[in-house]
Amino acid sequence: MSSIVAEQLSKTFPGEARPVVDSVSFRIEPGEFVVLLGPSGCGKTTLLKMINRLYEPTSGRLLIDGADARAVPATELRRRIGYVIQQTGLFPHLRIEQNIAVVPQLLGWERRRIEVRIDELLDLVELPRAYRRRYPRQLSGGEQQRVGLARALAADPGLMLMDEPFGALDAITRARLQDELLRIQQRLHKTILFVTHDVDEALRLADRLLIMRAGRMVQFDTPLAVLSHPADDFVRDLLSADDVLRRLSLLRVADALRPPAVNEGYGNGSSALTPTDDLRIALGRVLEAGGESLPVVADGQNVGRVTPASIAAALARGERALPD
Amino acid sequence: MLPRRPLLPRLRGVNVRYLIDNLPYVASLFGQHVLMVGVSLAVALAIALPLGVVCARVAQLRNIVLGVLGIIYTIPSLSLFVLLIPFTGLGLRPAVIALVAYAQLVLVRNVVVGLTGIDPAIVEAARGMGMTGAQILRQVELPLALPIMLAGVRVATLSIIAIGTIAAFINAGGLGLLLFDGVRSSNPEKIIAGAIAVSALAIGANGLFWLLERRAAQATHTG
Ligand SMILES: Nc1ncnc2c1ncn2[C@@H]1O[C@H](COP(=O)(O)OP(=O)(O)O)[C@@H](O)[C@H]1O
Numbered sequence: 001m002s003s004i005v006a007e008q009l010s011k012t013f014p015g016e017a018r019p020v021v022d023s024v025s026f027r028i029e030p031g032e033f034v035v036l037l038g039p040s041g042c043g044k045t046t047l048l049k050m051i052n053r054l055y056e057p058t059s060g061r062l063l064i065d066g067a068d069a070r071a072v073p074a075t076e077l078r079r080r081i082g083y084v085i086q087q088t089g090l091f092p093h094l095r096i097e098q099n100i101a102v103v104p105q106l107l108g109w110e111r112r113r114i115e116v117r118i119d120e121l122l123d124l125v126e127l128p129r130a131y132r133r134r135y136p137r138q139l140s141g142g143e144q145q146r147v148g149l150a151r152a153l154a155a156d157p158g159l160m161l162m163d164e165p166f167g168a169l170d171a172i173t174r175a176r177l178q179d180e181l182l183r184i185q186q187r188l189h190k191t192i193l194f195v196t197h198d199v200d201e202a203l204r205l206a207d208r209l210l211i212m213r214a215g216r217m218v219q220f221d222t223p224l225a226v227l228s229h230p231a232d233d234f235v236r237d238l239l240s241a242d243d244v245l246r247r248l249s250l251l252r253v254a255d256a257l258r259p260p261a262v263n264e265g266y267g268n269g270s271s272a273l274t275p276t277d278d279l280r281i282a283l284g285r286v287l288e289a290g291g292e293s294l295p296v297v298a299d300g301q302n303v304g305r306v307t308p309a310s311i312a313a314a315l316a317r318g319e320r321a322l323p324d
Numbered sequence: 325m326l327p328r329r330p331l332l333p334r335l336r337g338v339n340v341r342y343l344i345d346n347l348p349y350v351a352s353l354f355g356q357h358v359l360m361v362g363v364s365l366a367v368a369l370a371i372a373l374p375l376g377v378v379c380a381r382v383a384q385l386r387n388i389v390l391g392v393l394g395i396i397y398t399i400p401s402l403s404l405f406v407l408l409i410p411f412t413g414l415g416l417r418p419a420v421i422a423l424v425a426y427a428q429l430v431l432v433r434n435v436v437v438g439l440t441g442i443d444p445a446i447v448e449a450a451r452g453m454g455m456t457g458a459q460i461l462r463q464v465e466l467p468l469a470l471p472i473m474l475a476g477v478r479v480a481t482l483s484i485i486a487i488g489t490i491a492a493f494i495n496a497g498g499l500g501l502l503l504f505d506g507v508r509s510s511n512p513e514k515i516i517a518g519a520i521a522v523s524a525l526a527i528g529a530n531g532l533f534w535l536l537e538r539r540a541a542q543a544t545h546t547g
């Protein structure tokens with residue numbers, strides 16, 4: 001887990017008049033999953049590459065874990081930061097195990113420790129250990145990106161930079177890898193900076209969204225806060241914040257819970273909701289049930305009910321009642 | 325029954341008597357030729373590899389260097405050999421210098437093509453993981469460029485073998501001697517012997533490097 005602080009970070013490429021990244025400041029807490037979202041060409045990749053110093057900022061300061069990123073040689077800094085890119089960048093002439101071993105080898109790990117780590121990582125990204133001896137092109141696109149993820153995680157970095165890692169995958173594979181990434185994040189608590197221009201992906205993954213437009217940061221807040229209170233029309237349009245169902249999908253039944261009705265039973269099974277269902281699903285069920293209230297069941301106990309009015313109230317409040 | 329024919333000297337219409345009768349001499353010239361080509365190739369590679377790497381990095385330099393090497397390549401070989409004599413005298417030295425100069429264009433160009441043809445995402449990933457420039461060159465770029473570089477070595481070797489025959493004119497020895505002597509003394513058998521030996525060397529070298537190229541392409545999973 002690493003913290004990242006950017007102070008007035010700017011980047012102007014040589015010979016260009018306008019900065020590609022323009023005075024961006026933010027603070028990312030250890031263990032946060034931050035998604036950089038914005039239209040193509042707004043400077044997301046450039047901002048990301050300044051963090052592992054593939055690009056040097058024209059001005060401004062970057063602190064990683066409180067220390068200036070320029071305090072150590074760039075190569076040393078990068079070995080402590082996981083880096084995943086859309087095209088995977090796997091080395092085609094090296095076996096999967098050799099690809100995964102790159103950073104541990106750069107760090108001078110013992111052979112034995114590397115061997116053990118390779119198996120651990122293949123398990124973590126749910127690839128068969130038999131893949132160790134394969135070459136990248138013998139794997140599907142989704143499998144290659146799993147290897148890319150394993151390779152970036154190899155030396156257990158506190159910070160992961162991911163530049164549209166799932167951008168080239170089909171929708172089903174992408175959704176599966178998003179789930180995997182969330183699962184891995186829940187286990188490992190990395191600080192993650194994830195670039196995408198896919199709004200659904202951003203809403204799905206982010207603890208906080210960092211929204212960029214033409215090199216500037218326009219909003220940096222939780223998905224729900226951004227959807228409920230977009231900073232301007234650009235953000236509103238980018239996220240289709242007027243889409244009520246999209247906002248509902250970020251809220252939980254727990255956010256719209258009313259006390260149980262007196263003498264209410266367990267509901268009729270299939271229509272009962274759980275506190276972690278999202279409100280979009282809940283609204284659908286409520287409408288199916290004729291617009292009545294529906295019971296909410298947790299661990300076999302009737303814990304309350306949702307009603308059309310409670311859903312509307314949760315939407316109006318626009319915030320989560322309970323953290324996940 | 326077929327009449328008995330003399331075993332040789334005519335093999336499908338080609339007179340190989342000289343070759344048979346003077347096999348040790350032809351073999352020694354063959355050895356000289358291999359030495360001349362081998363030394364030239366080694367020196368040429370020692371120059372072309374770093375030059376190619378630099379040219380792959382610096383785009384402006386690339387066009388200048390390849391331009392100059394292209395001009396050298398078009399100088400007729402006999403005149404280049406003769407031009408060198410005032411500086412180096414006769415013998416193997418000017419021959420090697422000229423052959424090295426001829427080989428540069430193909431070798432440098434293929435190093436450049438091999439390196440610049442690598443998917444930039446692969447190099448970016450390598451940098452992003454914290455490899456140094458030297459580590460990227462040795463562990464990633466050169467292995468990936470190897471098949472194309474070897475193709476350059478193969479073509480350069482073939483041209484050095486061919487041009488090397490002309491080096492006999494400046495006393496560098498080699499299989500060219502058979503050709504020049506044959507012409508001078510109107511001895512077609514000698515010319516045929518020289519031609520067969522040169523062809524054998526070229527075909528052998530071509531096959532060897534082709535095999536290496538194939539193996540490199542398989543090892544890098546690019547071919
Ligand atoms: N190396 C570079 N040199 C010059 N301009 C660049 C370079 N990299 C990116 N740019 C320009 O900077 C802008 C932002 O690029 P980028 O950060 O890749 O955007 P995004 O990742 O949001 O799509 C684009 O207009 C792009 O053309």
Ligand SMILES: [Mg+2]
Nearest residue numbers: 044045046163
């Ligand atoms: Mg980008």
